[in-house]
C-alpha cells in the first residue's frame with residue numbers, strides 16, 4: 001500500500017510540545033494505571049443466558065424487535081419477520097455464515113427477490129440495497145448492555161447492507177453475546193497490539209436510526225433503516 | 237470571527253432570546269428532558285462518579301501528551317494510505333480542503349454534523365468554489381434550508397424552531413406539501429437527502445474521537461447520516477479539533493460511554509461508526525481516498541494555562557442542559573457556536589476577551605455545570621478565572637482601550653452582567669440546582685462584591701430587571717453623546 005502524506009506536522013507538534021513540556025514524539029508514552037475501572041463491574045458474573053435476557057429487555061428501549069430461535073427454526077423465524085415487515089426484496093452480506101447455517105438456500109428458495117453483496121458489482125449492489133426492503137447481516141460481537149450489534153465490515157461485507165434498506169435484521173449467534181462495549185474494544189485493542197489489520201469500518205449498531213431534531217420528538221427511521229429486528233440463534 | 241454567530245451585541249441577543257416564547261419553552265422542555273435522561277442513565281450505572289473520575293484521568297493524560305498521541309495517530313493514518321494535514325489556522329484548514337475538492341473536481345459535498353467545520357466556516361469557503369455543500373444531519377439541514385440560521389444547541393441545533401416553522405421552510409424552499417407532523421417532515425428530508433448522498437463526490441465528517449493506536453475515528457450519531465457520508469462518496473475528509481483524541485480502544489469505550497449517557501441518556505447511540513483509513517482494495521463500498529485535517533485554530537493557546545482542562549471537553553452539552561442562564565436566554569444569546577457554560581469558557585479562549593468579554597458573566601456560578609460534566613471540568617471556577625482576567629485587563633486599560641476603538645463603550649456592561657448573574661441565582665432555584673449548589677457558587681461571588689463596588693441588585697424579577705438594566709444602558713449612552 002502506498003503511504004499517505006503528512007504535511008505541516010513538525011511545526012504544529014513542536015508548538016504543542018513547547019506549551020505542555022512534552023518529550024520528543026518518538027519516546028513512547030506509558031499509559032498510567034487508572035485509579036478506577038468501573039467498566040469491568042458492569043453485568044459482572046452474568047452468564048450467557050442471563051445476558052440474552054438483558055439484551056431482550058434492552059430491545060424494548062431501542063425500538064427493536066427481538067426474536068430467539070435455534071438453528072433449525074431460523075428460516076421460519078426469518079419468514080415470520082419478512083411477513084411482518086412486508087418484505088419483497090432482500091440484500092445480505094457475502095459471509096460464509098449464511099452458507100454454514102443454510103440461510104442462503106432458504107433465502108433463495110423463499111421466492112423473494114434476493115441479492116448477495118458483491119464487491120465487484122459495487123454500483124449494482126448499492127442500487128439494489130437502496131431499494132431493498134430489508135438488509136440482513138450476522139453480528140460479529142453483540143453487546144447485551146446496550147443492545148448493540150458490532151459489524152466488522154470488509155471484504156464481502158458491504159457497509160451499505162445494514163444502512164440503505166428500509167429494514168434491518170441482525171442474526172445474532174448466541175456465542176457472540178458479551179456484556180458490553182468493553183469486551184468488544186478489548187478485542188479490537190488486542191488485534192491492534194498484535195499488529196493485525198482491523199476492519200476499515202466497524203459499526204456499533206443499536207436499533208433503527210432515529211432523530212429528535214424536530215421539537216425533541218423521537219422519530220424512528222431517519223437516514224438508515226426504519227425498523228430493526230434481532231434474531232438470537234442458539235447453538236451457533 | 238468565524239465562530240461568531242449573529243451580528244447583534246450581547247444585550248440585544250439576550251433580549252431577543254427573552255422575547256422568543258416558543259424558544260424559551262422549547263429550551264426549557266429540552267433541557268428538562270435531556271437532563272432527566274442523563275440523570276437516569278447515570279443512576280442506572282450506579283457508580284457514575286467512578287466513571288467520571290476515569291473519564292477525567294483519560295482526558296488529562298491524553299492532553300498532557302497530546303504531541304505524542306497526535307504523532308502516533310498521523311503515522312497510523314499514513315500507513316493506511318490516508319493523508320494527514322496539520323492546520324494551525326482556520327484558513328490553512330480551509331485551503332487544504334478546498335484543494336482536495338478542486339483536485340477531485342467535485343461539485344457536491346455531503347457533510348455530517350461537525351462543530352469544528354462550523355467553527356472555521358468551512359462551508360462558506362467551499363461555497364466560494366461554487367460547490368454545493370449539503371448538511372445532512374436533520375437539524376442542521378433544517379437550519380441550512382432556512383438561509384443558514386445559526387444552531388442554538390450543540391446536540392439539538394434546531395431546538396429554537398417549532399414544527400410549523402420547519403414545515404414552512406420545507407414548503408418555501410423545497411416544495412414540501414404535507415403537514416407539520418414530525419414523521420412526515422423527517423420522511424421528506426430522508427428522501428431529499430438520499431439523492432444528495434448518492435450524488436455527492438466528497439463526504440466531510442467531524443470526529444468525536446480519534447483513536448491514536450490504530451488511526452481510527454469514531455463518529456457518534458443517531459440518524460445514520462455520518463454512515464452515509466462515509467459509505468457512498470469516493471473521497472472522505474475528516475476534520476478534527478486537535479484535542480479530540482484518545483490513546484486506544486479501551487479508552488474509547490469509556491469516553492463514548494460517558495458521551496452518550498451525558499448527552500442524551502442513551503447507553504449507546506444508534507450508530508457508533510469507527511473508521512480506519514480508506515476502504516481496503518478488495519472492498520466494495522467506502523471511500524477510495526481519505527484525508528484527515530487536524531485543526532489547532534487557537535487551541536494550543538490554551539495548553540499550559542489555567543484553562544487547559546477546557547480542552548478535556550467531549551461536547552456532550554450536559555452543562556448546557558442544566559444551565560439556568562441558558563434556560564432563560566437560549567443558545568443564540570451567546571453569539572458563539574459554542575453556547576452555555578462550556579461556550580462561555582471556550583469562546584473567549586479560542587477568540588479573545590474583546591469579542592466575548594460578556595460571556596463569563598452569563599452565569600450565576602451555581603455550579604450545576606461542574607457537577608454534571610462527565611469529565612469533571614471545573615467550569616464555574618474557569619468562569620471565575622476569566623472574570624479575574626477580564627478585570628485585570630480592564631485595570632491595565634488594555635481591554636477598555638480595544639473596546640473603545642471598536643466603537644462600543646460597553647465595558648460597564650460587565651458590571652451589569654455581573655448584576656444579572658447574581659440576580660439570577662436566587663430566582664432560578666430549579667430542581668437540579670439545589671440551594672446548596674447555589675450557595676457553593678455564591679461563595680466566590682461574594683469575594684467580587686467586596687473587591688469591586690457593585691450595586692446591590694434590587695428585588696425585581698429577572699425579566700423586569702433585565703429591561704431596567706437595558707434602560708439604564710440606554711441612558712448611559714445618551715449621556716455620552
Ligand code: SF4
Nearest residue numbers: 549550552553555609
Ligand atoms: S464541558 Fe463537560 S459537560 Fe460541558 S459539553 Fe464539555 S464535557 Fe460536556
